[in-house]
Structures are given as structure tokens and as C-alpha cells.
Amino acid sequence: xxxxxxxxxxxxxxxxxxxxxxxxxxxxxxxxxxxxxxxxxxxxxxxxxxxxxxxxxxxxxxxxxxxxxxxxxxxxxxxxxxxxxxxxxxxxxxxxxxxxxxxxxxxxxxxxxxxxxxxxxxxxxxxxxxxxxxxxxxxxxxxxxxxxxxx
Amino acid sequence: xxxxxxxxxxxxxxxxxxxxxxxxxxxxxxxxxxxxxxxxxxxxxxxxxxxxxxxxxxxxxxxxxxxxxxxxxxxxxxxxxxxxxxxxxxxxxxxxxxxxxxxxxxxxxxxxxxxxxxxxxxxxxxxxxxxxxxxxxxxxxxxxxxxxxxxxxxxxxxxxxxxxxxxxxxxxxxxxxxxxxxxxxxxxxxxxxxxxxxxxxxxxxxxxxxxxxxxxxxxxxxxxxxxxxxxxxxxxxxxxxxxxxxxxxxxxxxxxxxxxxxxxxxxxxxxxxxxxxxxxxxxxxxxxxxxxxxxxxxxxxxxxxxxxxxxxxxxxxxxxxxxxxxxxxxxxxxxxxxxxxxxxxxxxxxxxxxxxxxxxxxxxxxxxxxxxxxxx
Numbered sequence: 001x002x003x004x005x006x007x008x009x010x011x012x013x014x015x016x017x018x019x020x021x022x023x024x025x026x027x028x029x030x031x032x033x034x035x036x037x038x039x040x041x042x043x044x045x046x047x048x049x050x051x052x053x054x055x056x057x058x059x060x061x062x063x064x065x066x067x068x069x070x071x072x073x074x075x076x077x078x079x080x081x082x083x084x085x086x087x088x089x090x091x092x093x094x095x096x097x098x099x100x101x102x103x104x105x106x107x108x109x110x111x112x113x114x115x116x117x118x119x120x121x122x123x124x125x126x127x128x129x130x131x132x133x134x135x136x137x138x139x140x141x142x143x144x145x146x147x148x149x150x151x
Numbered sequence: 152x153x154x155x156x157x158x159x160x161x162x163x164x165x166x167x168x169x170x171x172x173x174x175x176x177x178x179x180x181x182x183x184x185x186x187x188x189x190x191x192x193x194x195x196x197x198x199x200x201x202x203x204x205x206x207x208x209x210x211x212x213x214x215x216x217x218x219x220x221x222x223x224x225x226x227x228x229x230x231x232x233x234x235x236x237x238x239x240x241x242x243x244x245x246x247x248x249x250x251x252x253x254x255x256x257x258x259x260x261x262x263x264x265x266x267x268x269x270x271x272x273x274x275x276x277x278x279x280x281x282x283x284x285x286x287x288x289x290x291x292x293x294x295x296x297x298x299x300x301x302x303x304x305x306x307x308x309x310x311x312x313x314x315x316x317x318x319x320x321x322x323x324x325x326x327x328x329x330x331x332x333x334x335x336x337x338x339x340x341x342x343x344x345x346x347x348x349x350x351x352x353x354x355x356x357x358x359x360x361x362x363x364x365x366x367x368x369x370x371x372x373x374x375x376x377x378x379x380x381x382x383x384x385x386x387x388x389x390x391x392x393x394x395x396x397x398x399x400x401x402x403x404x405x406x407x408x409x410x411x412x413x414x415x416x417x418x419x420x421x422x423x424x425x426x427x428x429x430x431x432x433x434x435x436x437x438x439x440x441x442x443x444x445x446x447x448x449x450x451x452x453x454x455x456x457x458x459x460x461x462x463x464x465x466x467x468x469x470x471x472x473x474x475x476x477x478x479x480x481x482x483x484x485x486x487x488x489x490x491x492x493x494x495x496x497x498x499x500x501x502x503x504x505x506x507x508x509x510x511x512x513x514x515x516x517x518x519x520x521x522x523x524x525x526x527x
Contacts, residue, residue, distance in 0.1 A: 022459040023247070054376050055461075055472050055489040070461070070472070070489075074373055074387055077394050081459075103376035106497055114210075129203035129526065138211050139485075 182522025226312035229524035243462035256320035271467035282516035320446030361415035379469025384417035492524035
């Protein structure tokens, strides 16, 4: 499906979800609780078959967090961006998609390391880049470190 | 609990599992990567990679740098695909601002990209053979790579981190002798290709070490989001140059190399054939090399309109994605690099578990990891 067709399909199939678009992809806004059911349906439905999670990342929109899934299909080669907004800054938690795509193992480790977002159901959530004793989460906008020197 | 027999029968004899740390300073990891391998005798039971030894926080640094400066950081991610990384970043900015690049700049960019892919695959060929136990190919790979680096040095001023491709075109025009130089080079490389096949491809020991070893099924490659030669050797069609063409790849004639063998041997063959395809692409561009401007003038300070931008290109290792969240200022709000090696790293465990430890080295070399690309 082309970008416009996919957008129309999503509007019809998910009437209670907000469908937008970015410059490159259609964008589906999903509630935190519905991540697994919606993504499972997107992966399995014969019209979409989003079986390839090529990018999973997060953005700190102080005070909210956005978790972003970029999906593509090896059958149809169409793309989709799925966005989840987490409002709890103190203790951000979201369901892990490791059960759907094994690639989420490393992606979610990295998001946890950099943003402190915890993934429920992840088999081995750990600080993958930094040491376990590291204070704070570097890609948060309010991250403070005495060692940062601006040139 | 039932009573245990005092002496187990030979079939029940179990050896104790132990953990071996491979790396971070190990020649076979090609960089500072630590692999925690759980072994039972020589058989690998589990693999856990530990990253971060060369983590420089590139994504954090980009948030405090103007867009133009962030491009130079990308050369340091996958240093064997520096041109292609710069290309990805430049394309993202050009598409966001709607800048049209001249035909000459596009041709130069693609020639440089494909030469870069050749250097990377030649280095890979040498080091892959060395990991499996052959030393001579390493020197031959470097010998041929050196010829291409000489072209880079003459035209861009640098050998490894070129920073040559910038938004709007390329940094400076190529030398007047560029076309003849590259033609000469391709002739030399094609003359060398039979040595590669005589030494390694047709080598009985090499074939035995790779055929049927390191099996990665198509479903698993998709689930792990593998890309590049690793995925294409498992039968996944994922060449960005074919599916999302950029800068004129759609006008060129080349094949997406796909193999259905799913093992180390298939990954080897895909790499080798990709080198032929790269040579073929460059030859088409050299025959009618466009004249004109090498750079479109753009504003000194780049400010991207508010929004999200995603640009992907095919590096030597797979799909590189640049995800930019812009807030309208001259610095990105967030910049994420979806690097191919980071996703491909996940393929090390499923290919290796159940094999001997020596096969871990063979698998890691055909998966072709570049550690700064993983850690960023």
C-alpha cells in the first residue's frame, strides 16, 4: 500500500486511534495499554503484515516520553510509524514487544540505558552501553553531568 | 526428592558449564566488543554480548551541535562506510529542506559510495579469511583496498574519515583525472578477482568451515531485523537501493544479490557478488560522467522545519537509518542512528549456539560487525 492508502486503511480499521502523518510515514498514535494488541494485529493482519521492526527508539519531550516503533513489511515494503506517549516521568513503564520481534531485545536494552524507560516482559533488561553504577539517563533532556564541558 | 545414583552411567555424564569472556581486546572481534560465552566443553551454550567499550555518545553530542557538524560525527560510526554515512545524513537534510542536487554531484556520490563498499568488502574478505585461519588473503585484501584509498586521498584529502559528502553536493570537485583513474583502478581490481576465487572461494578447507555452519533462517533474520548481506544471504529482499532508491540508483542497472543458503558460505557468496555489482554500477556512471556544478549553494546556517524525518541508505553492512526530530532551531532535538551492525549483532547468538567455539569466530566474521557502528 502507498502512504495515502495505508493512512486510509488505518483510519477505517482503527477508528478510535489517532492517525497522523510525518514527512515520510503514516503515524499511528497508540495508548500505552494497547501496545501489544495493536502491534500484534498490525503484524498479523493480511493487509499490513508489518513483520520487520527496523527501528525502535524514544524521544524525551519533557515532561513526556515518546516511544517510537518504525515498522516495515518484507511482503509489501510499506512503512509505518507507531508512537506511544508515556506521561509518568518518575517511573515510565511500557510492555515489551520482544514476543513479537526478537530485535526488540537489543533496542529496548538501549532505550532503558539511555532514557530509563522500563519494559515489562523483557527477558534481560540491562544497561547495555553504560556501567550499571551510572547515575541518570544521558539522553533525557534534564540529564546533568559535571563532566560535560562545552567548548 | 529421589535418591541420586552414586555413579552416573556414561550416558548421563555431564560436564560442568563454564563462562569464557572473549574480548574486549581480542583480534577476532575486530574492535572492542566483549562476548560472554557459556561453554560446555567446546560447545557454545549461550552468548551474551557486552557493548559500550567505544560508546562515545554520538546521539547525545548531535543534540548540542549544528546540523552541519553532526554529519562529521557519522564518519566515526561505521568507519568502513564513512562516505555512505555522510550520504545518509546529507540526504536527510536535503529532503527536509527540499534541496535539489546536481547530476554531477549525484554521480560523484554514488561512485564514492560504491568504491567505499568495495573497500569495505575487500577488508572484510581479508579479515574473514584470517579469522578462519588463512593469513595471505589479509595482505591481498589490503593491497587492493589501498588502491581505492589512494583515489579517496587524492580527491577528498582523507583516507578513512572523509567528510566529503555534505548537504547540497560534495565538498570539492573531483580531480580532472578522476574518470581515467577510476577506470584504471577497476581494470586492476577485475584483474585481481580471480586470485580471490583461487585462494579462498575454491578452497576445500574454507568451504568445509563455512558450508552448513552458522544457520540463520529467513524468519529469524526478519524477526531480528537483520539487514544487508546477512539478511540477503537468508533470502530476505531488503536492499535499500532497490526498494527505496536515492540519488539516481533507480536509473542504474544492477541486481540485488540474494542467496537462500542461510549459512556462512551464503553470506560469503553474497559479499563476493556484491563487489561485482558495485564495479558494474561504477562503470555505468563513468561512461557518461555528467558535467556541471558539484555543489548547490545552500544557506550557511541550516534550520530544519519542525517535524520528523527518516532517511535510509544501504551501507556495506546493511540499512542505516537517520531519524531526525527537528524543533525548528539549527540543532536537532533528537537524532537517532539506526545502525546495521547493532541489529545484526543479534544474529550472533542464534547462528552460534550449539556449535563449537571456533565457529563463533567464523560466524562473527561473516556477519561482519564493526564495533564503533554498534556502540556509536
